[in-house]
Structure formats: C-alpha cells, structure tokens
Amino acid sequence: MPRSLAVDHVIVGAGFAGIAAAIKLDEDGERDVVVLEKGHDVGGTWRDNTYPGAACDVPSQLYSFSFAPNPDWSMSFSPQPEIQAYIERVARESGVLERFRFDTEVTAATWDGATQRWHVTARGPEGEQTYVSRTLITGTGALSEPKLPEIEGIDGFTGELFHSAQWDADADLAGKRVAVIGTGASAIQIVPKLQEQVAHLDLYQRTAPYVMPRHDRTYSRLERAALRHVPGLQKLYRTAIYWGRETYVPGFTWNPALAMPAQKMALKNLADAVADPDLRAALTPDFQIGCKRILISNTYYPAVASDNVELVTDGIARIDGNAILTRDGTRREVDVLVVATGFATTDLPIAHLVTGRTGETLAERWTESGMAAYKGTTVPEFPNLFTIVGPNTGLGHSSMVFIIESQVAYLRDAIRTMRAQGLGAVEPTEQATSDWNDDLHRRMRRTVWNSGGCASWYLDEHGRNTTLWPRTTFTFRRLLARFDAEQYVLSPEHTTTPTQEVVSA
CATH class of the missing domain: 3.50.50.60 (FAD/NAD(P)-binding domain)
Structure with a gap:
C-alpha cells in the first residue's frame, strides 16, 4: 500500500x-x-x-x-x-x-x-x-x-530521430545526411556545430528569425580574479547588464519604431554573412523585430551559407520512410532527423x-x-x-x-x-x-x-x-x-x- x-x-x-x-x-x-x-x-x-x-x-x-x-x-x-x-x-x-x-x-x-x-x-x-x-x-x-511537430509519417521515420531537448549523445553524425526542422533559439546553436561534421544538412525553415550579432567574449584570468576579490565589482557588472536589457522594453511594449536600430543591426548581420541574394532574401524576416524571439549568433548565417547546407522553405508535406517530402514534390533522403520545434x-x-x-x-x-x-x-x-x-x-x-x-x-x-x-x-x-x-x-x-x-x-x-x-x-x-x-x-x-x-x- x-x-x-x-x-x-x-x-x-x-x-x-x-x-x-x-x-x-x-x-x-x-x-x-x-x-x-x-x-x-x-x-x-x-x-x-x-x-x-x-x-x-x-x-x-x-x-x-x-x-x-x-x-x-x-x-x-x-x-x-x-x-x-x-x-x-x-x-x-x-x-x-x-x-x-x-x-x-x-x-x-x-x-x-x-x-x-x-x-x-x-x-x-x-x-x-x-x-x-x-x-x-x-x-x-x-x-x-519538448514539442514534436504534427507531420504525417514522422512516427514511421526509419532513420535516427530526436528532439533538440532530448539529444542523443551517442549518435554519430559524421558524414551523415542530416535534417533539422526549425529555426528557433536551439536550432541556430545546433546548425553551425552540425554543419562542421555532417556530409549534408537540410534546414527546414517555416519563418526566418532575426539574428543579432553575439557580443560574446572570454573573461580573462585577471578579470575573473577582480570579480572575485574587488568588492562590489560583480554587482556593478550585473546592474549595468540589467539596465542595459531594460532599454529594450519600450521597443517591445510601447513603440516598435524604437526597435528599428536593433532591426537594422540584425539585417546588417545577415548581409555581412550571406552574399547570395536569393539565400539572403529567404533568410530575411517579414515581420517587425521582437514579434518573435530575437536570436543571437555569429556563426548561424555563415553555416547556412555553406556549400553542404540547403535552406528549405517549402512546407513539409509528409515523411516517407527515410525521406522528407515537401509540398513542391521534392523528396530529400536523410539519415538523421533533428527536431528543434520548441516546447x-x-x-x-x-x-x-x-x-x-x-x-x-x-x-x-x-x-x-x-x-x-x-x-x-x-x-x-x-x-x-x-x-x-x-x-x-x-x-x-x-x-x-x-x-x-x-x-x-x-x-x-x-x-x-x-x-x-x-x-x-x-x-x-x-x-x-x-x-x-x-x-x-x-x-x-x-x-x-x-x-x-x-x-x-x-x-x-x-x-x-x-x-x-x-x-x-x-x-x-x-x-x-x-x-x-x-x-x-x-x-x-x-x-x-x-x-x-x-x-x-
């Protein structure tokens, strides 16, 4: 009992x-x-x-x-x-x-x-x-x-399939044909890593996101020591970042025109990384920045522009065995299907x-x-x-x-x-x-x-x-x-x- x-x-x-x-x-x-x-x-x-x-x-x-x-x-x-x-x-x-x-x-x-x-x-x-x-x-x-997409035939996919939040660490992707469904926050981090090791990657995009440059940097040993030992320094860092982030709020909640500088920065990020005009057009969002989650990456656009990556914007009709069929009639066979469709x-x-x-x-x-x-x-x-x-x-x-x-x-x-x-x-x-x-x-x-x-x-x-x-x-x-x-x-x-x-x- x-x-x-x-x-x-x-x-x-x-x-x-x-x-x-x-x-x-x-x-x-x-x-x-x-x-x-x-x-x-x-x-x-x-x-x-x-x-x-x-x-x-x-x-x-x-x-x-x-x-x-x-x-x-x-x-x-x-x-x-x-x-x-x-x-x-x-x-x-x-x-x-x-x-x-x-x-x-x-x-x-x-x-x-x-x-x-x-x-x-x-x-x-x-x-x-x-x-x-x-x-x-x-x-x-x-x-x-994790949320799986409602795609006919996905349960019968004959290759390896896993959600980005349930990653199979034992999967060997080297030299494989891989498909990624989704272009959200997880996908833009996954795609550059996969592009480096797979033979070919099909990226299925329903909506192009805005991708801002990732202003990341490594903390030096001296800076980390200062953060540990200088009184108030880490709180100062945190406070400055906090108020910097709050400056985004008016553009989201009051007047979207205030977010135009950020939108221009994201489009410049795209233009700097993607030379092909057709691909650049396909990667250009058709809505105001902030309407969907704003993403940050320095490597996503270069990865999508690589020779072993194909951006697919035609909707998925169904999955048949080891192949994804899009609504234009194209059949693309893959070994591994990565679902990055959120929660x-x-x-x-x-x-x-x-x-x-x-x-x-x-x-x-x-x-x-x-x-x-x-x-x-x-x-x-x-x-x-x-x-x-x-x-x-x-x-x-x-x-x-x-x-x-x-x-x-x-x-x-x-x-x-x-x-x-x-x-x-x-x-x-x-x-x-x-x-x-x-x-x-x-x-x-x-x-x-x-x-x-x-x-x-x-x-x-x-x-x-x-x-x-x-x-x-x-x-x-x-x-x-x-x-x-x-x-x-x-x-x-x-x-x-x-x-x-x-x-x-």
Whole structure:
C-alpha cells in the first residue's frame, strides 16, 4: 500500500525555480519541504538541453541567482555545461539537497478542502507515494516538455530521430545526411556545430528569425580574479547588464519604431554573412523585430551559407520512410532527423495534473480563456497553489531568474502571512484575477508581440499572448514585493490536520 507523508510544502521541479524556492523557504525556517523532480539531477532545462552549442542568450552575470554570484564564468554568455555546474553547486552548497527526490514524477495533485491540504501523488524509485502538504509550489516552467511537430509519417521515420531537448549523445553524425526542422533559439546553436561534421544538412525553415550579432567574449584570468576579490565589482557588472536589457522594453511594449536600430543591426548581420541574394532574401524576416524571439549568433548565417547546407522553405508535406517530402514534390533522403520545434508553452503539462477545490484541473479552467493567473502566481479555485514562471511571466529581453526571485519573494510573504494569521488557505479572488489580466491584456494590445505581423509560440490557440510580461521587470518586482492579502479569500486553519505519517488504504 502506498504511504501518505505529511509535509508543509511540496515543490515540483528542480530547476532555477525549485531551487530558489527551497533555499529561500529554508532561510525562513520552513524546512518541512520536499522537492519532487522527474529527472535524475537538478538543472531542469539546463540539465536536459545538452545539444551541441547549447548556451544562454542572456549574459551569465544576470542569468544567475542574485544571492549566489559566480565570479568564475568563463565567458559573458556561458555554455550549458557551465550553467548546469553552477546550478549543481548552488544546490549542493545550500544544504537543501537532502529534501530533493529525483527520478520522481508527479502524477496527480488534488486539493482537499476538509483538511486544507494538497494530496500530491508521485511515482519514484520506491514506487508510488502521496505527499499531504500545506502548499503546492510548481516550478516546472514553460520550457520543460519538448514539442514534436504534427507531420504525417514522422512516427514511421526509419532513420535516427530526436528532439533538440532530448539529444542523443551517442549518435554519430559524421558524414551523415542530416535534417533539422526549425529555426528557433536551439536550432541556430545546433546548425553551425552540425554543419562542421555532417556530409549534408537540410534546414527546414517555416519563418526566418532575426539574428543579432553575439557580443560574446572570454573573461580573462585577471578579470575573473577582480570579480572575485574587488568588492562590489560583480554587482556593478550585473546592474549595468540589467539596465542595459531594460532599454529594450519600450521597443517591445510601447513603440516598435524604437526597435528599428536593433532591426537594422540584425539585417546588417545577415548581409555581412550571406552574399547570395536569393539565400539572403529567404533568410530575411517579414515581420517587425521582437514579434518573435530575437536570436543571437555569429556563426548561424555563415553555416547556412555553406556549400553542404540547403535552406528549405517549402512546407513539409509528409515523411516517407527515410525521406522528407515537401509540398513542391521534392523528396530529400536523410539519415538523421533533428527536431528543434520548441516546447509546449501555452498548454503546460502540469496543468493537467492539478485539480482544485471545484474538481476541475488547471487545464480545464484554462480551456476557454487560455492560461491566466493573479500576478502570474496564484489562481482562483486553487488554494495554496503557487506557480513560479506562471502565465504571462516570460520575458523577451532579460533574465527569467529575476522573475523567479520576484515570485519566490511573493510566495514567501504569503506563507509568512499564513503563519502569522493562522490561515489554512489563501486563494485570489476572481475579481482581483480578472482585473489583473484585463489590465495585462489591454497593455498587450499595443506590444510588438500582438501587432508585429507574426505568429509565434508566445500566442495560444485563441491568439492571446499568455506567455510574456508586457512591462518592465522592475515593475513586476514592485507589484510582487508583498503578499496583498486584501485581494485574497482568507480561510482560518481547520483544527483537524494530518498526522506526520499515515498509511493510506
């Protein structure tokens, strides 16, 4: 029989979000915590994305915890192995790793109003177990579930096939015919690496992205020593990068014309690297910069212009055996198919597993209107649920770690309030949630994401942008600086609480 274990807090996910929540709760004395992670280690996205060339497109001084600075980044934009090593080190040195349960996948989470507890069922190495918890904190993020394209015949492909987020490190690509589907952030890092080793590469492009130069550089040994030993220097680096990134916001959210210098820089990057006018035309975006994610690379365009790469812009009709057939009737045989088509960002897998007080799952609540939360963190009908990197918290210009730390500060204050006032449940009102999202989507109408002339993974099936935050990050932090209990339904704690450990029937 599966056991039921009573804990105060269950955190789902061991990436940046889950680690930040565990560490900060520990600082508050909230140590009755369990972190459930389906993977074998911490890291989340950075553990899973091990494809060739994987690196961050936000400077590392900013893409790291404010409370755990790292003076030893080798480059201004760090590669995946360094980021993963950083996450592992922070988790290890924090002293909270003993609360993590790896290779453990959450299969259901249901609110019990009688006891004011979440019942979180998870399957791990020792079988199935249910955790009965005061709060449920999800930190699974939007880039956790790889998305395969809906192409006829893809399941019957007879060669090797893998998603960029599930890279087969044992695959020998040397001298092979390889196809890459997609031209997003992962693809532009993968393509230059593959071009160097494969016999031929077909790159299937649906929409040409804007690609800015990557102003990367290696930190010298002297500079790293200064970052380690000179008081305030690393904070100065971080602050300068932060405010530099915030200058992009008006061009995204207020007046797209302000982004024209960046658009010209991206087009110059293309013109400098691609001499062939036909290829250059095919690689030129037909929408305003910022409407889709802006990419950075110095090697992508030269790789696409290489003799062993063919850019394919005709739509894929189907896959037949080891060949890809495009709508113009061309058949291209390949040995290896790399799918770089992104993630399920507007239909979060965790939402299908979480059932609130009305018996509906999060996914069912969001079916009609799309994802929506109060302050991107809490949802009516789901008491004591805190979603880190929830709806409309994503960024197109800066570090998600900043957003994560802002949300963690908010949930910490919520838990302090619950402790201080003897509350058993907190749930945002429908009015507060509606007002928040009405204002958010009113602001969204004039952003480049809605008016820039493109279709992107930012938009859901209703055409609503449920992914991005349409204001500055410092505004987000200010709005989440305290837990605003007046916008919540507050329920006193029931006298009946679960025992520390019971055996369920």
